[in-house]
Amino acid sequence: MNMPVAKATGRFSETVIDEEVVVMSLDSGDFFSLTGTARAIWELIDGTRTCDIIVVELAGRHGVDPKAVAADVAAFLDQLENAGLLATG
Helix, strand or coil, X not given: CCCECCECCCCEEEEEECCEEEEEECXXXXXXXXXXXXXXXXXXXXXXXXHHHHHHHHHHHHCXXXXXXXXXXXXXXXXXXXXXXXXXX
């Protein structure tokens, strides 16, 4: 993904409970519990960062090679998009 990744504003509600972000899809009513790396990725999605930038920042936080996390980050972003939580286009 070379385009900035953005949350689908208005299509979800989120709240922080301790170390967890709980996101509810307003379209489906499904809840998502984001902790650890999933929470970190969610918080990096700000509409200005691309998938590649998210990978580099996340890898830097954990001291790992970006190649080691790239596929997992892309897969998680795909899951968020399929759930309607990311803006498309």
